Amino acid sequence: MRERARFLSHLEMVDVLLAALRRAGFEVALSQGMRPKPVISLALARGVGVASEDEHLSVELVGDDHDPADVLARLVATCPRGVVPLTCAPAGPKADVTGATYRLAFAAPAAAVEAACASYRGADELVVERSSPKGRRRIDVRRFAPDPVCEDGAVHVRIAILEDGSAKPDEVARALDQRADGGLGRAAITRLAVHTAPRGARVGAVETP
Amino acid sequence: MEQHDLQARIEDLLGSVEKPSRYIGGEVNEAVKPDAGVRVALAYPDAYEVGISNQALQILYGLVNDRTAAAAERVYCPWPDMADAMRREGVPLFTLETWRPVRDCDLLGVTLQAELTYSNVLELIDLAGIPLHAAARGQGDPIVLAGGPSASNPMPLARFVDAFFMGEAEEGMERIVAILEATPDRAERLRRLAELPFLYLPERGEEPVERAIFADFAIDTAPTRPVVPYASAIFSRASVEVMRGCTRGCRFCHAGTWYRPVRERPVEDVVRAGLEQLGCTGYDELSLTSLATSDYSGVERAIREIKAAKPDLHLSLPSNRVDTGPVALSAAANSRQRSITLAPEAATQRMRDIICKTITDEMIERAIDAAFGAGYTSLKMYFMIGLPLETFEEVQGIVDLGFRAREIGRRHHGDNGRFTVHVSASNFVPKPHTPFQWDGMAPPEQLRVKQDYLRRALRGRQLKLSLHDVRTSMLEGAIGRGDAITGDVLEAAWRAGARFDAWTEHHREDAWRDAFRAAGRDLEAEATRERDPLDPLPWDHVRSGVSKEFLLDEWYRSRAERATGDCRWDGCTDCGACVGPVRNRLVEA
Numbered sequence: 001m002r003e004r005a006r007f008l009s010h011l012e013m014v015d016v017l018l019a020a021l022r023r024a025g026f027e028v029a030l031s032q033g034m035r036p037k038p039v040i041s042l043a044l045a046r047g048v049g050v051a052s053e054d055e056h057l058s059v060e061l062v063g064d065d066h067d068p069a070d071v072l073a074r075l076v077a078t079c080p081r082g083v084v085p086l087t088c089a090p091a092g093p094k095a096d097v098t099g100a101t102y103r104l105a106f107a108a109p110a111a112a113v114e115a116a117c118a119s120y121r122g123a124d125e126l127v128v129e130r131s132s133p134k135g136r137r138r139i140d141v142r143r144f145a146p147d148p149v150c151e152d153g154a155v156h157v158r159i160a161i162l163e164d165g166s167a168k169p170d171e172v173a174r175a176l177d178q179r180a181d182g183g184l185g186r187a188a189i190t191r192l193a194v195h196t197a198p199r200g201a202r203v204g205a206v207e208t209p
Numbered sequence: 210m211e212q213h214d215l216q217a218r219i220e221d222l223l224g225s226v227e228k229p230s231r232y233i234g235g236e237v238n239e240a241v242k243p244d245a246g247v248r249v250a251l252a253y254p255d256a257y258e259v260g261i262s263n264q265a266l267q268i269l270y271g272l273v274n275d276r277t278a279a280a281a282e283r284v285y286c287p288w289p290d291m292a293d294a295m296r297r298e299g300v301p302l303f304t305l306e307t308w309r310p311v312r313d314c315d316l317l318g319v320t321l322q323a324e325l326t327y328s329n330v331l332e333l334i335d336l337a338g339i340p341l342h343a344a345a346r347g348q349g350d351p352i353v354l355a356g357g358p359s360a361s362n363p364m365p366l367a368r369f370v371d372a373f374f375m376g377e378a379e380e381g382m383e384r385i386v387a388i389l390e391a392t393p394d395r396a397e398r399l400r401r402l403a404e405l406p407f408l409y410l411p412e413r414g415e416e417p418v419e420r421a422i423f424a425d426f427a428i429d430t431a432p433t434r435p436v437v438p439y440a441s442a443i444f445s446r447a448s449v450e451v452m453r454g455c456t457r458g459c460r461f462c463h464a465g466t467w468y469r470p471v472r473e474r475p476v477e478d479v480v481r482a483g484l485e486q487l488g489c490t491g492y493d494e495l496s497l498t499s500l501a502t503s504d505y506s507g508v509e510r511a512i513r514e515i516k517a518a519k520p521d522l523h524l525s526l527p528s529n530r531v532d533t534g535p536v537a538l539s540a541a542a543n544s545r546q547r548s549i550t551l552a553p554e555a556a557t558q559r560m561r562d563i564i565c566k567t568i569t570d571e572m573i574e575r576a577i578d579a580a581f582g583a584g585y586t587s588l589k590m591y592f593m594i595g596l597p598l599e600t601f602e603e604v605q606g607i608v609d610l611g612f613r614a615r616e617i618g619r620r621h622h623g624d625n626g627r628f629t630v631h632v633s634a635s636n637f638v639p640k641p642h643t644p645f646q647w648d649g650m651a652p653p654e655q656l657r658v659k660q661d662y663l664r665r666a667l668r669g670r671q672l673k674l675s676l677h678d679v680r681t682s683m684l685e686g687a688i689g690r691g692d693a694i695t696g697d698v699l700e701a702a703w704r705a706g707a708r709f710d711a712w713t714e715h716h717r718e719d720a721w722r723d724a725f726r727a728a729g730r731d732l733e734a735e736a737t738r739e740r741d742p743l744d745p746l747p748w749d750h751v752r753s754g755v756s757k758e759f760l761l762d763e764w765y766r767s768r769a770e771r772a773t774g775d776c777r778w779d780g781c782t783d784c785g786a787c788v789g790p791v792r793n794r795l796v797e798a
């Protein structure tokens with residue numbers, strides 16, 4: 001999900017991929033029940049505006065003699081600008097998403113970003129406010145993302161998905177911004193990797209360094 | 210502002226607005242020609258999800274990009290949150306394909322599909338940083354061209370638009386692009402454009418201008434590579450226009466005049482275009498569009514051949530005649546569809562004779578019976594209220610027909626059956642170039658009384674009613690038949706904050722009322738005003754091909770409650786639309 005395609009919402013993205021699969025000549029299987037739906041899912045929802053180098057799409061295609069290399073080649077040809085399929089493999093056993101690593105690029109000078117990272121790591125608690133249609137909530141982002149590090153001027157941070165929830169990358173960026181003296185400004189966010197583990201692997205807390 | 214700087218600033222804005230996908234472009238089948246010498250911005254003056262669903266603009270987009278060296282790029286009206294942010298940050302209106310400023314294009318072409326988008330036309334011009342008044346523009350400013358059905362009365366927008374395209378743009382657009390390519394000089398371009406018979410340039414005075422008719426519609430191949438919208442579009446389906454024009458002669462209908470005569474596309478062409486489109490878009494639904502698809506003489510063969518190639522396809526036939534045949538056709542086209550629409554428009558025989566809707570009570574009942582018999586569980590019926598010569602009987606007729614439909618539905622699905630009769634009643638708004646162009650709208654209080662009555666009377670299980678906002682209908686009526694002074698009103702209303710007038714949440718009745726008052730007019734008086742057939746009309750210089758005598762004759766026949774036959778089957782009534790090679794062209798006898 002590169003360039004402007006990062007502004008597609010999760011649902012728009014699913015729709016775009018369904019149409020790309022149909023253009024590529026594949027039929028997506030439908031679920032059972034009163035209101036059959038295409039069997040397709042993206043492993044981890046992505047905030048609008050967040051770019052991504054790693055998305056896990058799973059989809060059930062009608063027919064059983066699909067060659068992964070062929071599926072990939074055809075899908076590459078039919079995806080719109082900025083949506084770039086990278087690999088394709090037969091589905092393995094079910095897995096849980098346990099977290100994702102993000103790159104947060106701030107416009108502020110590298111030294112300021114470095115200092116904010118250090119201050120963040122040293123804090124006991126980093127609370128940001130999350131507002132949603134359901135109301136406002138206070139989130140301690142450090143519980144989910146204890147260890148941001150600075151690499152080539154940008155922050156790399158792994159955010160865990162725990163049994164009771166997770167933090168959003170822009171919330172971590174806001175917490176970093178709060179730790180910097182003059183502020184860091186808004187971050188350009190890229191998801192670098194989605195982490196999975198065998199089903200049932202999610203835990204209640206991450207170890208803090 | 211440098212191009213990469215503009216891109217970065219647009220990206221910044223997108224982080225904080227609703228539905229940023231409205232502005233990003235990059236959809237499948239988008240055409241990008243970054244090195245084209247001539248660039249044309251094609252704009253729809255409403256939100257992305259409405260504009261991208263418009264077939265006419267998709268046709269023009271494909272035509273300019275495929276058949277000329279010029280680049281056509283798209284623009285939709287930024288939603289108020291984005292427009293405000295753009296003004297605040299000094300970001301000019303940009304095209305979706307290359308994110309370049311519209312102001313740097315050679316032409317800004319705006320399609321006028323509805324009067325309630327006029328304030329958005331001003332919004333687009335202003336956001337682009339183009340002087341609002343055509344008279345204030347000069348070398349370096351794009352030429353602002355407006356086309357589409359509502360251009361048939363250009364006067365309300367005459368001050369803001371350099372040239373109006375009258376009629377069907379397929380052939381004319383290539384000639385316009387050729388002029389843009391021939392010279393970069395703005396004045397010279399305008400001089401040459403003024404020579405085209407289908408262009409009206411307000412600065413040249415009210416010279417007669419003729420509607421362009423695409424005579425080759427039936428011969429030329431249908432376009433097959435539409436841009437595939439992101440999920441939010443109001444229509445996400447492939448569509449092939451099977452026929453242009455309709456000669457049924459409904460007297461309220463603008464399209465019934467503006468697209469005469471009837472030209473049908475060969476069935477082979479329809480089938481090929483439909484299948485190709487499905488392949489290159491990934492849609493799972495195909496719509497065979499026209500003003501009345503069940504009138505297309507090749508419809509049965511087209512359905513058969515498409516279904517033979519794609520048995521599971523959702524095939525839809527919008528705009529059907531009210532009769533058993535079309536209901537059976539719809540059922541055959543899409544066996545999974547559970548809902549069907551019928552448009553009797555009026556519920557009594559008298560009113561249908563007045564509006565020239567040549568269907569009988571019996572045909573309507575048979576169609577309802579056939580629909581429920583075919584397994585449909587949702588029946589939508591469209592009516593109008595506030596029509597000329599309407600009495601309370603007609604409104605009662607809508608109630609009676611609603612209940613009658615429910616009774617028929619219960620016969621098929623049982624008294625407690627799960628089905629709905631959905632009655633929709635819109636407000637009649639007189640349109641230029643129609644036999645009812647001289648009639649006024651019903652006064653708002655009368656429309657409200659009738660709506661209240663419908664609300665009270667059409668209640669019960671399995672019944673649903675939807676009504677149109679009287680305020681927006683009155684506005685549509687007040688500006689649609691307007692003149693140059695309406696342009697003053699429009700500008701004042703837009704300056705006071707009017708935009709997205711068709712969206713209830715943005716409709717600014719106060720701004721419009723004040724603007725009419727400032728121009729010495731009253732909104733309701735304008736909408737309800739009857740015109741004297743002897744007085745000139747603001748759009749008299751626009752020649753639709755259908756003569757004013759014919760329209761007036763039809764108006765008289767309406768007062769005599771007499772319908773007129775369809776010239777495809779009942780003989781020519783000499784409306785004037787057929788000239789030379791332009792005539793009704795049916796594919797099957």
Ligand code: SF4
Pocket residue numbers: 456469470471776777780781782783784785786787792793
């Ligand atoms: S000129 Fe005659 S045949 Fe042609 S559209 Fe008019 S009424 Fe029909």
